[in-house]
Amino acid sequence: MALAQQDELHDYFHYTSGRWLWGEQEQLRERYRAFNIAELQKVAVDIAGSQKCVSMNKIGEGNFNKVFRLQMDDGSVLMARIPHPNSGPPKYTTASEVATMDFAHSILDIPVPKVLAYCATADNPVESEYIIMEEARGTQLSEVWDTMDLKDQLAIVTELVTIDQKFLSTPLNRHGALYYKKDSFPGCETAQVTASVMESLRTDVAKRFVIGPTVEREFWENQRANMAIDRGPCMELTFTEGTSAREYVEAIGHREIAWLRRYAEALPPTMERWGASKGQSCPQAHIDLLEKYLSVIAQLLPEQPELLTPMLWHRDLHTSNLFIHEGKISSVIDWQSCWVGPLILRARAPRLLDYNGEIMLKLPPAYEEMPEDERRLVECQVQQSIQVYSYEHKTAGRNPLLDRVLRYPQGKILSNVVDFASTSWNGDILPLRDSLIRIERYETRPALC
Secondary structure, eight states, X not given: OHHHHHHHHOSSSSOOSOOOSSSHHHHHHHTOOOOOHHHHHHXXXXXXXXXXXXXXXXXXXXXXXXXXEEEETTSOEEEEEEEOGGGSSTTHHHHHHHHHHHIIIIITOOOOOOEEEEESSSOSTTSSOEEEEEOOSSEEGGGTGGGSOHHHHHHHHHHHHHHHHHHHTOOBSSBBEEEEGGGOOXXXXXXXXXXXXXXXHHHHHHHHEEEEOOOOGGGTTTTGGGSOOOOOTTSSSOBOTTSOHHHHHHHHHHHHHHHHHHHOOOOOGGGSOTTOOTTTTOHHHHHHHHHHHHHHHHHHSOSOGGGGOEEEOOOOOOGGGEEEETTEEEEXXXXXXXXXXXXXXXXXXXXXXXXXXXXXXXXXXXXXXSOHHHHHHHHHHHHHHHHHHHHHHHHHHHOHHHXXXXXXXXXXXXXXXXXXHHHTTTSOHHHHHHHHHHHHHHOSSOOOO
């Protein structure tokens, strides 16, 4: 009764940030999380050393989490992060996120909000997994980026290059997700830095952190969590020294084929989803493509071992996940599902710099004769081009290994086909088919049979 009353009074439990054209009720259920509001506030009050929580607002909501801002009677503020049911494997997801944030802050020296309390299971008075942390310092970059001078934007770009450098400085010995050693479980192995670093740092990592099951959602969705599929030599999602990047990318194909054969059901044409590609609802069509994927994927991997080195990477650095203070990046948020994997598959340029247009580093001669709306578009194009050029130029000079990854000839098709192999049934079969056709027609690798 109490939860029902809370549910009527608050939108805290429901996803309220978007709609779906089909399957909306299922999508909403996957993002519905009830929890004990009073107990969450009590935990926050105890941490803050305050008397009372005077306000609690949902300030952020993504596909996998809700974020709440809790203000106390003494003016102090804490943030609470509650995962959705679809965020990933219970226990692993929250435990890994907390350890990864600590690793990023204490080992890599990346500005990250400090975690003050967490529980990785729902077996607690809050009745949900949760993370309580400090409020991110500074202003969210999305609020000011478009109005910043180009000079100030390029200063942020330079800081992003520095963050890349920090990721590259600490390669690890295994593929998987980071956890605290105190939270470890069977299948976890001690994390070890494989680069030349100070002995105190190497010891600190080995003392506090382990590498265990990956928190990639694709390995846990639907019935996959309970299937006897290849998850590495420990029968957990830990890719150890004896397991190569090749075995990892092949495990994705074997995992999906096993799931399709056991659980996928073909739908008659009258029941197929509107707009679905031909063959989308036929399990065998997906299996045939995944077998072709398995026949070629290893040949797309680079032969240079340094490009396959296990490294932690944050792949979602956009303006909403970055905060700035006095012109510098003051906080990086949203570390959920960040894991240690082959550099060639994990590293990418910050999403802040995603730009697919023509590179134009100066205004064209006809700029003055253009209508005002066209001039604004050209100015934006030049501004974005300079940002990308600056990032690429600085990356080549300061992070040559990353530059090699970003320029690897098969890099984009490799990354795409691995992603599409994981999501063809729940997404669309066409991207996987198209990627394999491109590999067969245009790549220098052997053709598919």
